Amino acid sequence: GAGVSQTPSNKVTEKGKYVELRCDPISGHTALYWYRQSLGQGPEFLIYFQGTGAADDSGLPNDRFFAVRPEGSVSTLKIQRTERGDSAVYLCASSALGGKEQYFGPGTRLTVT
Amino acid sequence: SQKIEQNSEALNIQEGKTATLTCNYTNYSPAYLQWYRQDPGRGPVFLLLIRENEKEKRKERLKVTFDTTLKQSLFHITASQPADSATYLCALDGNRDDKIIFGKGTRLHILP
Numbered sequence: 001g002a003g004v005s006q007t008p009s010n011k012v013t014e015k016g017k018y019v020e021l022r023c024d025p026i027s028g029h030t031a032l033y034w035y036r037q038s039l040g041q042g043p044e045f046l047i048y049f050q051g052t053g054a055a056d057d058s059g060l061p062n063d064r065f066f067a068v069r070p071e072g073s074v075s076t077l078k079i080q081r082t083e084r085g086d087s088a089v090y091l092c093a094s095s096a097l098g099g100k101e102q103y104f105g106p107g108t109r110l111t112v113t
Numbered sequence: 114s115q116k117i118e119q120n121s122e123a124l125n126i127q128e129g130k131t132a133t134l135t136c137n138y139t140n141y142s143p144a145y146l147q148w149y150r151q152d153p154g155r156g157p158v159f160l161l162l163i164r165e166n167e168k169e170k171r172k173e174r175l176k177v178t179f180d181t182t183l184k185q186s187l188f189h190i191t192a193s194q195p196a197d198s199a200t201y202l203c204a205l206d207g208n209r210d211d212k213i214i215f216g217k218g219t220r221l222h223i224l225p
Contacts, residue, residue: 104156
């Protein structure tokens with residue numbers, strides 16, 4: 001079956017602009033996670049959803065970052081007033097109900113110029 | 114605060130030998146620990162999960178140990194192959210919930 005998909009694969013934006021990153025999880029997976037990964041680092045937790053609600057958003061760095069999952073499937077990570085420090089690969093993962101292993105998408109590489 | 118440490122330098126291993134990667138953690142009492150593989154330009158891929166009450170887990174050429182007293186996990190790849198070259202990430206559940214925290218990873222190079 002289809003895995004986790006993320007769009008776009010690459011995004012270049014200017015400082016101060018707004019961006020949206022999309023994640024399509026594996027069908028039927030109830031949990032969805034967003035991570036940010038910088039070069040040479042492991043994925044850094046941002047937020048995770050159980051169904052439609054954000055179960056833990058403690059990793060969001062500030063109020064410029066926001067994520068939604070309105071129907072419990074697709075999720076969008078939104079970044080306002082982007083800064084150069086936001087440049088990274090943004091990874092999405094999903095897991096089945098009760099499952100601990102996470103299935104990752106290929107990531108979106110965000111570059112803020 | 115919670116901290117996870119993995120071999121910070123790249124690890125070079127001769128083909129056919131056993132590669133051993135280390136994951137140490139502090140200020141944690143995780144219920145389980147996971148290992149993932151990540152290739153350049155790709156997302157991590159789940160390999161193994163070991164729970165706090167398990168000492169060892171095996172899957173094909175992979176073996177993971179979990180010592181909650183030492184706060185350490187060892188990840189072994191036996192009969193290593195060049196195709197095993199990748200970055201290997203250790204991950205622990207954060208505060209015993211569904212969120213997991215990743216280490217920085219260890220870059221493994223299997224030399225032919």
